[in-house]
Amino acid sequence: MTSPANPLALIAPLIADLAHDLPMELRCQRLLTVLRQLLPCDAAALLRLEGDALVPVSVQGLSPDTLGRRFAVAAHPRLRALLDAPGALRFPLDCALPDPYDGLIEGAAEHLDVHDCMGCALRVDGAQWGLLTLDALDAGRFSGAELALLDTFASLAAATVAATRRLQQLSLRVEDERRRADAYRHGAAPAPATLVGQSPAFRQMAAEIDLVAPADLTVLLTGETGAGKELVARQLHARSGRADKPMVTINCAALPEHLVESELFGHVRGAFSGAVGDRHGKFQMADGGTLFLDEVGELPLAVQAKLLRALQEGQLQRVGSDREHHVDVRLVAATNRDLAAEVKAGRFRADLFHRLSVFPLRVPPLRERGRDVLLLAGSFIEENRRRMGLRGLRLSAAAQDALLAHDWPGNVRELEYLIARAALRARARGDGGTGLASGLGPIVSIEREDLALDAAEAPSTPGGAMAGGTETAAGGTVAACDLRQEVDGFQRRKVEAAIAAHPGNLAAAARALGMDRANLARLAGRLGVAVPRAARRPAG
Incomplete structure (x- = not known):
């Protein structure tokens, strides 16, 4: 040459x-x-x-x-x-x-x-x-x-x-030096997950992260389930002045109502049945660092008032104690709900909403991020290649086209799990299912069929075409709809049926649904299900 x-x-x-x-x-x-x-x-x-x-x-x-x-x-x-x-x-x-x-x-x-x-x-x-x-x-x-x-x-x-x-x-140079310091400090630990993307929507989000991360303001992350809100919260913590302090996460939707206050603020021995000793809450565990409240829209109104006081004054009381404790915590909250609408409906305190949304930051859904899907897929493919011990793992052109054409209702989380499944199928096809692929073996290519994401249009039915239909993994179709509306509708029907089957006894209805009575009352209120007055009184 x-x-x-x-x-x-x-x-x-x-x-x-x-x-x-x-x-x-x-x-x-x-x-x-x-x-x-x-x-x-x-x-x-x-x-x-x-x-x-x-x-x-x-x-x-x-x-x-x-x-x-x-x-x-x-x-x-x-x-x-x-x-x-x-x-x-x-x-x-x-x-x-x-x-x-x-x-x-x-x-x-x-x-x-x-x-x-x-x-x-x-x-x-x-x-x-x-x-x-x-x-x-x-x-x-x-x-x-x-x-x-x-x-x-x-x-x-x-x-x-x-x-x-x-x-x-x-500011960018200072941030780069902080990243280097973090890399040296945590050199022995696995590299944390990083945000990946180049689309305009991603760049706008990244610019807002760069802006607010060092400012120590309360941040409210909004966006659909699976879009990556927790990862954004971790980036906010990693790029803040609190990076060397703990980041504590709590999922508000996963806690029974009677334990939320104890989880957040702690309790003293004897405060309630089962409290056999003093216990720090998440606020004290995160002292000096960051507290991430996921699904904050699920907090009961009574707990919302105490959370507001802790945020405004930095003071909290453990359950069963009169003593106040001072904490220095940066709060990052996340929700997939429209909290402004929840405020209008009386299910969320307006003062807490304004306190949480000092800096609102929207995490865009994957369908708005264009070709970022290929960058994210590349990141997940490399993870799976290392985990499976493959010499090479790649996406075929047809598979790339299928990823770009998909609507991603489950967002980045859906893509992550889909790539993991597709990599397994591709390896099984590439090595005869023996699982003996090695660093000296062939290069494995993920094909369109490995994704199980056929983007073909749904066939028409005798009643007319199913407009906006989505094909399922089993090959059937479901009408396009808002996922939360579908879930709320299903829950509403179940709650109404349980209350009707146990008239005047909300506790029995809750047991039939496998949930706590107070949680059922709160869920019924959110769904707009009427609870008979007699059923509101605790049984016995």
Whole structure:
């Protein structure tokens, strides 16, 4: 392969870019475009080193889901060798080390392995920053004479990265240093889950997280079930000044009404039956850190008043105690309800609603995030590849199209579980169901049928087409509807039937439904089910 006659003419625009404030994504794409003109190849990638993993910043010629992956250095010996090399490195054609991009190069008729690859570590301000990699499907595409050119280009790439970093806002630089400190502090622990996305909706949410995380304000996260509200709450804590303190989570919907107050504020010995000793509540456990109240809209009104006092004054009392305790807690709350509507209906206190929503932050549903679904899928695929011990796991083009066409009523959580199931099906098909796939085995491809997400239109029925129908995993169809309305309707019918079967005895109706009497009364009130006056009195 011959190099261009005038490499300087190609590099000159990149040098001129150093004087301009350009988005990082645009700079990286320009770098890779020029690199592939200087050294023609099938794929090129720029990866940033984050802790013990390499994260793709920009790619050309690789599958879109590559951007959502994190390549653990310990799991990819070729990437480790490039990081350790003093300069540019080309691997021998007979190198036995698996290539992390095998099967990921676009445009190949088959899931071909990479046959020739080289790369170079980037060092910025004397420290390792990441890697530049070049890959080709043809053996012998590269030669040793081109290593010097790659070394020179890597210096320019490092200068570009350094210039971009110096042009960033001071707040972003401070945040980056905090992330580095967290990485060093928790180096022995597994890397926490991170937010992944590039869509406008995701970028807006990420910008709001960057804005409010260090401000110590109370944040109210709203969004559909499965959209990732808890992960956003963890990001808010990790990027705050309380990151070295505990984050405590409590699901308000999972607690019986008579235990909510004890869980939040604690209790003293003898406060109620079963209180055999003093117990700290979640507020005291989170002192100095962050308390995450999930499904806060499910809190009983009586507890809402005490929560409001704790938020306003930082004072709380354990159940059964007259002594007040001071706590310093940052509160992050989440709900999938419309709390403003709940306030109008009298089911949520207006003053608490305003106190919680000092900074409202909406977590967008997956269907509003466009091609982010492929980035998230790539992240989940890499997790499953490591867990299953596969050499390579990829999405076929048809599978990518199916993911993009799906409406994702269950949001990111649905995608995570779907990828896990699809990976199992793909592995079983790829190794005959033996489960013996290994790091030296074939590359496993997730096909459309592995997803069980046929996007075909629902067939029409004798009564007319089922408009907006959704196909189920069993092959049937259900009419499109609001999930909460369906759940509320089902609960309303069950509650009405139980009350009718036990007239005048709410406790018996609650036992028939397998729930607490007070919870049934609260649920009936929320659903608008009338409870006869005689049934409101406790039995006995």
